[in-house]
Amino acid sequence: xxxxxxxxxxxxxxxxxxxxxxxxxxxxxxxxxxxxxxxxxxxxxxxxxxxxxxxxxxxxxxxxxxxxxxxxxxxxxxxxxxxxxxxxxxxxxxxxxxxxxxxxxxxxxxxxxxxxxxxxxxxxxxxxxxxxxxxxxxxxxxxxxxxxxxxxxxxxxxxxxxxxxxxxxxxxxxxxxxxxxxxxxxxxxxxxxxxxxxxxxxxxxxxxxxxxxxxxxxxxxxxxxxxxxxxxxxxxxxxxxxxxxxxxxxxxxxxxxxxxxxxxxxxxxxxxxxxxxx
Numbered sequence: 001x002x003x004x005x006x007x008x009x010x011x012x013x014x015x016x017x018x019x020x021x022x023x024x025x026x027x028x029x030x031x032x033x034x035x036x037x038x039x040x041x042x043x044x045x046x047x048x049x050x051x052x053x054x055x056x057x058x059x060x061x062x063x064x065x066x067x068x069x070x071x072x073x074x075x076x077x078x079x080x081x082x083x084x085x086x087x088x089x090x091x092x093x094x095x096x097x098x099x100x101x102x103x104x105x106x107x108x109x110x111x112x113x114x115x116x117x118x119x120x121x122x123x124x125x126x127x128x129x130x131x132x133x134x135x136x137x138x139x140x141x142x143x144x145x146x147x148x149x150x151x152x153x154x155x156x157x158x159x160x161x162x163x164x165x166x167x168x169x170x171x172x173x174x175x176x177x178x179x180x181x182x183x184x185x186x187x188x189x190x191x192x193x194x195x196x197x198x199x200x201x202x203x204x205x206x207x208x209x210x211x212x213x214x215x216x217x218x219x220x221x222x223x224x225x226x227x228x229x230x231x232x233x234x235x236x237x238x239x240x241x242x243x244x245x246x247x248x249x250x251x252x253x254x255x256x257x258x259x260x261x262x263x264x265x266x267x268x269x270x271x272x273x274x275x276x277x278x
Contacts, residue, residue, distance in 0.1 A: 024123070026202060026203060026204045027060075027123055027124065027125055027204060028123070030087065030126075030157075030184055030202070030204045030206075031087050031115070031124045031125070031126070031129065031157070031204065032087035032088040033087075033115035033116055033123065033124050034087075034088050034089060034090050034093070034116055034117070035090070035116070035117065035118075035121075036089075036090050036092055036093050036117070037090065037092050037117055037118055038092050039092045039095045040069070040092070040095070041069065041071055041095070041098075041099060041102075044095070044099055046071060046099060046102065047071075048069050048070060048071045049069075049070040049071075049072075050067065050068070050069060050070075051067075051068040051069075051070055051139070052065045052066065052067060052068065053065065053066040053068060053111070053132075053135050053136065053139050054066075055114055055120070055128075055131060055132055055135055056131075058127065058128065058131050059124075059125045059126070059127025059128035059129075059130070059131055060123075060125045060127065060128065061114055061115070061122045061123065061124060061125060061127075061128035061131075062120075062122055063120075064114045064119065064120020064121075064122055065114075065119060065120050066111055066112065066113065066114060066119045066120070066132050066135065066136065067091070067111065067112045067117055067118050067119045068109060068110070068111050068136065068139065069091055069098070069108075069109065069110045069111075070107075070108075070109050070143055071098070071099075071102050071107065071108045071109070071110075072107045072143075073102070073105065073106060073107040076146040076147075077146045077147065077148050078105060078106060078107050078147065078148065079105070079106055079107070079147055079148050079149040079150070079151065079173075079275035079276060079277065080106060080107040080108070080109070080140070080143075080144040080147040080149070080150050080151070081101055081106045081107070081108055081109075081150075081151040081152070081153050081176075081275070082109050082110075082111075082136060082137060082140045082150075082151070082152050082153070083097070083098055083101060083108060083109070083110040083111075083153050083154075083155075083158075084110075084111070084133055084136075084152065084153070084154040084155070084158035084159075084161045084162050084165075085110070085112075085116075085155055085156075085157075085158045086154075086155050086156025086157035086158045086159075086179070087156065087157045089116075089155075089156070089158075089257075090112050090116050090117035091110045091111070091112050091117055092117065094110075094155065094257075096258070096260075096261070097155065097178075097258075097260055098110050100260055100264075100267075100268075101153065101271070104268050104271055104272055104275075104277075105272060105275065105277055106151075106271075106275060107143075107144060107147060109136070109139070109140045109143060109144075111132065111133070111136040113128065113129045113132040113133070114128055114132055115128075119132075125204065126203075126204045126205065126206060129157075129161055130161060130164050130165070133161045133162070133164070133165045134165060134168065134169075137152075137165055137169045141170075141171060148275075148276060149173040149174065149274075149275055149276050150171055150172055150173050151172075151173060151174045151175070151176060151274060151275060152165060152166055152169070152172060152174075152175050152176065153176040153177075153178065153271075154175075154176070154177050154178065154180070155177075155178045155179055156178070156179045156180075156229065156230065156256065156257075157206065159177035159178060159179065159180035159181070159208065160180070160181070160184075160206035160207075160208045162175060162176075162177060163175070163177065163180075163208045163211050163212055163215065164208075164211060166215050166217065167211055167214060167215060172217055173217060173218070174217055174218045174219070174220070174274045174275075175215065175217055175218070175219045175220070176219075176220045176222065176271060176274055177219070177220070177221055177222065177238075178222040178223070178259060178260070179222070179223060179224070179227055179229070179230045179235065179256050179259060180208065180221060180223070180230070180234075180235050180238050181206075181208065181230045181234040181235065181238065182208055182209040182234050182237050182238050182241075183199070183205060183206060183207050183208065183209055184198075184202055184204055184205055184206040185198035185199040185202055185205065186209075186234055187230060187234065188202070190230075190231050190234065208238055209237070209238060209241055212238055212241050212242050213241055213242065213243050215242070215244055216243075216244050217244060218244065218245045218246070218247075218274065219242055219244050219245070219246040219247070220246070220247050220248075220249065220270055220271065220274050221235060221238070221239045221242075221246065221247070221248045221249070222248075222249045222251070222259060222260075222267065222270070223235035223236070223248075223249075223250055223251070223259070224250075224251045224252075224253065224254030224255060224256070224259035224262055225250060225251065225252050225253065225254070226252075226253045226254055226255060227254070227255065227256045227259070228255055228256055229256035229257075230256060232250070247270065247273075247274075249266060249267065249270045251263045251266065251267070
C-alpha cells in the first residue's frame with residue numbers, strides 16, 4: 001500500500017513539474033523576453049527623455065520598473081503615438097521604427113515591458129504586458145495634454161497588446177497595427193502544423209480576433225506580403241473582423257521587422273493620415 005501511495009505521489013509530482021514547465025515554456029517562447037540594449041535616440045541626434053514607471057505585481061510577475069522613452073515633437077499640439085513593440089524586441093531594436101514615427105511628425109512615447117530591455121528583470125506573461133501597456137497609456141496621457149490626436153501603434157505581438165489596450169484606453173483617437181495576427185494559436189499553427197490543438201493548450205492566448213470587433217475608433221492595418229513571421233493571411237483575417245472605420249496598407253515584399261522600410265512614402269502617408277496631418 002505504501003509503495004502504491006509513493007508511486008502515486010511520484011506521478012503527481014512529475015505531472016506538476018511537467019505542467020509548470022509547460023507554463024514557463026509558453027511564456028519564454030511566445031513572449032520571448034529580450035534584454036537587448038544599446039542604441040538610443042541620442043545616438044541619432046534626436047533629443048529624448050528617459051523615464052520610469054513603477055508597475056505593481058500582477059499577471060504572475062513581481063513588481064518592478066518599466067522604462068520609457070519620450071521623444072516630443074517641437075509643437076506640443078502635434079499628434080502623439082504610444083509605440084508598443086513585439087516579442088524578441090526592445091526599444092533599442094525597434095529604434096528605426098520609433099524614429100520614423102517621430103520623423104513623420106508625431107510625438108512618440110515607447111516602453112519596454114517588464115522582462116525587456118532595461119526594465120525590471122522578470123518573466124513576462126500576457127497579463128503582465130497588458131498591465132504595463134495600461135500604465136504606459138496613463139503616463140502617455142500625462143505627457144500629451146495638448147496633443148491634437150493620440151494614437152496607439154503596435155508591432156507584431158505589440159499589435160495584440162495595442163488591441164487589448166484600445167478596448168480600455170480613454171481619449172484614444174486611433175489604432176495602428178503592424179504585422180498583426182488573430183491569435184497566438186494561429187501563429188503557432190502557421191509555424192508548425194495545422195492539426196495541433198494549440199487553442200486549448202496555450203494559456204498565453206493573445207486573442208485579438210475576439211477583441212477587434214468591439215473597437216470603434218479608426219484603425220489602420222499594415223502588413224508586408226512577404227512577412228516571414230506573421231503570415232499576411234492572418235493580418236487579412238483580422239482586418240476582415242474589424243467593424244470600425246478602417247484602412248489597410250498592404251506592402252508588396254518587405255519583411256516582418258522592417259515593413260515600414262519597404263514602402264516608406266506610402267507608410268508615412270498612411271500614418272500621417274491617421275494623425276490628421278494629411
